Amino acid sequence: xxxxRRETSDLxxxxxxxxxxxxITDAVISEWNKxxxxxxxxxxxxxLDEYFRNGDNFGRYPDVYYLxxxxxKKSEKMQSGHNYxxxxxxxxxxxxxxYDSHFDRCSxxxxxxxxxxxxxxxxLNRAKMMEANKEDFEKxxxxxxxxxxxxxxxxxxxxxLKNSILTHSGFTPELNLNEVLKxxxxxx
Numbered sequence: 001x002x003x004x005r006r007e008t009s010d011l012x013x014x015x016x017x018x019x020x021x022x023x024i025t026d027a028v029i030s031e032w033n034k035x036x037x038x039x040x041x042x043x044x045x046x047x048l049d050e051y052f053r054n055g056d057n058f059g060r061y062p063d064v065y066y067l068x069x070x071x072x073k074k075s076e077k078m079q080s081g082h083n084y085x086x087x088x089x090x091x092x093x094x095x096x097x098x099y100d101s102h103f104d105r106c107s108x109x110x111x112x113x114x115x116x117x118x119x120x121x122x123x124l125n126r127a128k129m130m131e132a133n134k135e136d137f138e139k140x141x142x143x144x145x146x147x148x149x150x151x152x153x154x155x156x157x158x159x160x161l162k163n164s165i166l167t168h169s170g171f172t173p174e175l176n177l178n179e180v181l182k183x184x185x186x187x188x
Contacts, residue, residue, distance in 0.1 A: 002074050007041045008033040011048060018052050019061055035064045038073040047071065090130075105130060105137065112144055119151050142168060 003011075009029050016022045036044055044067055051062045077083055083096040087103060089110050094102045109129045116124050129137060145165055152158040163173035 003033065003036040003039055003041045003044060005029065005033050008036055011036070011041075011044060014045075014048060015062060019059075022061055032064050035068060038075065039068055039071050040074060040077070043071050044068065105134075108137075108141055112141060115148055116144070119148060 009024070012022070012024045012029060012032060016024055047067045048062060051057055051067070084093040085096055085099055086092070087094050087099070087106055089103070089106045092102075109126055112129065113124050113126050116122050129140070132140070142165065145161060149158060149161045149165060152161060159174070166173050
């Protein structure tokens with residue numbers, strides 16, 4: 001998120017905490033905000049922390065242009081494709097442009113690992129499956145699902161899994177939505 005006036009004020013107060021004689025006025029906030037606005041607050045705050053940790057800067061005031069030097073503006077980050085998000089399944093940071101494919105693989109690997117442990121008591125190598133090429137992983141995944149469908153005790157999950165396999169194989173699913181909903185109501 002871009003730096004707003006409140007965040008600019010917070011950054012200036014942080015400077016004042018380390019350099020008590022640093023003067024903050026409305027004019028200072030406005031001028032710093034003009035320069036900082038196109039940048040991400042977290043990036044500027046991190047740069048400010050680095051400035052204070054550097055012993056060469058002891059007793060010196062940071063300059064607004066120093067804090068933005070080598071930082072990418074929000075618009076530049078969007079163009080460069082280097083926006084990262086954290087996958088809530090594995091916790092890894094993933095480039096936003098590759099997130100959908102990562103999440104598809106990650107959730108499939110997660111499912112295979114969980115079901116293997118739950119159904120067969122066998123722990124699988126998650127890292128190895130994540131590294132496998134797409135074609136090899138998909139073969140393994142669908143072969144695993146075909147084997148698993150015969151061992152799933154829960155009738156509802158068995159139907160869902162069977163329909164996924166049929167759909168993937170190009171066949172018509174056995175159950176339609178109304179039958180699934182009917183099945184769900186009966187299990188409650």
